[in-house]
Amino acid sequence: MSVQSPADYGFRQEVPEGDDRQRLVCGDCGWIHYVNPKIVVGAVIAHGEKLLICRRAIEPRKGFWTIPAGYMEERESSEQGAAREAREEACAEIRIDGLLGVYNIARISQVQLIYRAELVDGQHAPGPESLESRLVAWDEIPWTELAFPTVQWALNAWHAHRGRPLAAPDTNPPDIDPHWKSLTARQA
Amino acid sequence: MSVQSPADYGFRQEVPEGDDRQRLVCGDCGWIHYVNPKIVVGAVIAHGEKLLICRRAIEPRKGFWTIPAGYMEERESSEQGAAREAREEACAEIRIDGLLGVYNIARISQVQLIYRAELVDGQHAPGPESLESRLVAWDEIPWTELAFPTVQWALNAWHAHRGRPLAAPDTNPPDIDPHWKSLTARQA
Ligand SMILES: [Zn+2]
Ligand SMILES: [Zn+2]
Numbered sequence: 001m002s003v004q005s006p007a008d009y010g011f012r013q014e015v016p017e018g019d020d021r022q023r024l025v026c027g028d029c030g031w032i033h034y035v036n037p038k039i040v041v042g043a044v045i046a047h048g049e050k051l052l053i054c055r056r057a058i059e060p061r062k063g064f065w066t067i068p069a070g071y072m073e074e075r076e077s078s079e080q081g082a083a084r085e086a087r088e089e090a091c092a093e094i095r096i097d098g099l100l101g102v103y104n105i106a107r108i109s110q111v112q113l114i115y116r117a118e119l120v121d122g123q124h125a126p127g128p129e130s131l132e133s134r135l136v137a138w139d140e141i142p143w144t145e146l147a148f149p150t151v152q153w154a155l156n157a158w159h160a161h162r163g164r165p166l167a168a169p170d171t172n173p174p175d176i177d178p179h180w181k182s183l184t185a186r187q188a
Numbered sequence: 189m190s191v192q193s194p195a196d197y198g199f200r201q202e203v204p205e206g207d208d209r210q211r212l213v214c215g216d217c218g219w220i221h222y223v224n225p226k227i228v229v230g231a232v233i234a235h236g237e238k239l240l241i242c243r244r245a246i247e248p249r250k251g252f253w254t255i256p257a258g259y260m261e262e263r264e265s266s267e268q269g270a271a272r273e274a275r276e277e278a279c280a281e282i283r284i285d286g287l288l289g290v291y292n293i294a295r296i297s298q299v300q301l302i303y304r305a306e307l308v309d310g311q312h313a314p315g316p317e318s319l320e321s322r323l324v325a326w327d328e329i330p331w332t333e334l335a336f337p338t339v340q341w342a343l344n345a346w347h348a349h350r351g352r353p354l355a356a357p358d359t360n361p362p363d364i365d366p367h368w369k370s371l372t373a374r375q376a
Contacts, residue, residue: 028216101358157358170345
């Protein structure tokens with residue numbers, strides 16, 4: 001996802017009718033650009049005693065190490081998003097076990113949902129956004145070369161729960177209520 | 189947040205340079221409108237043995253019962269957002285205990301983060317988006333008049349964990365790494 005600044009476009013700040021705070025409104029066509037917090041989805045992926053990390057091929061933090069993670073896309077679940085990022089950044093198929101961490105970076109309006117997962121078949125390779133992918137033992141993690149603090153936090157959370165069931169929150173029930181579809185349609 | 193349709197504005201669908209999927213692009217000024225999944229934050233709020241519910245004053249599902257919840261805003265944490273929604277919809281001050289549920293509604297690109305909380309002082313009243321606020325015992329919950337399936341799921345998750353510590357995932361550490369600010373600035 002490229003970074004674009006509203007200041008370079010014809011946006012003005014105003015409070016839309018019925019709203020209670022300033023929003024960006026397109027000066028040309030009047031579209032109200034709601035800036036919603038963004039969701040980053042990712043996973044700490046284990047294979048035996050080793051963890052899958054990737055060296056970033058792109059900015060920010062190019063050359064530093066991360067777990068596979070990125071912006072959640074439309075019409076996917078957070079678990080599907082985490083699996084997609086593992087596929088895109090590390091050519092890895094994963095099996096998700098549960099939600100390992102929820103990290104807020106309020107200053108940049110970002111929420112990160114990081115899952116615990118296992119590498120399905122041991123296979124991995126750098127995707128287009130990675131220079132390198134690697135399975136490392138706990139004492140081989142390049143702590144001083146991690147891309148983001150949340151990578152450190154998630155790795156530590158993994159270590160704190162290793163070999164034990166995850167303390168994960170409730171998620172969607174496996175069989176959806178028959179009224180679900182009509183109800184959520186009205187929630188959109 | 190009002191609902192606006194891109195079709196009523198001068199947007200066209202196209203794949204921006206360096207991207208891998210179609211996005212909405214403003215025909216007037218070229219702004220790329222990334223449609224990100226939206227985060228709903230809310231809480232199941234207990235006061236003694238009773239739970240706080242509100243009857244919706246607005247569509248969708250006007251007249252139906254819900255827990256306080258709504259879209260997360262910019263530059264707040266998900267916990268702050270859940271507390272703000274309790275204040276806005278039920279004039280309630282809450283103390284959050286942990287993350288109770290994470291629900292995905294992929295069809296409408298929505299992720300809900302529902303916390304477990306306690307009402308601080310027993311006070312509540314309908315805010316502008318509520319017709320009524322009420323503290324109800326478990327067997328007084330109007331199950332057939334709930335606004336959304338996720339309200340039912342969250343209430344059931346609360347009941348399953350009542351009186352016990354929450355199985356919540358890891359969250360931000362209390363003392364932030366000194367490099368945090370500079371690292372996340374580059375993550376924006
Ligand atoms: Zn426009
Ligand atoms: Zn425009």
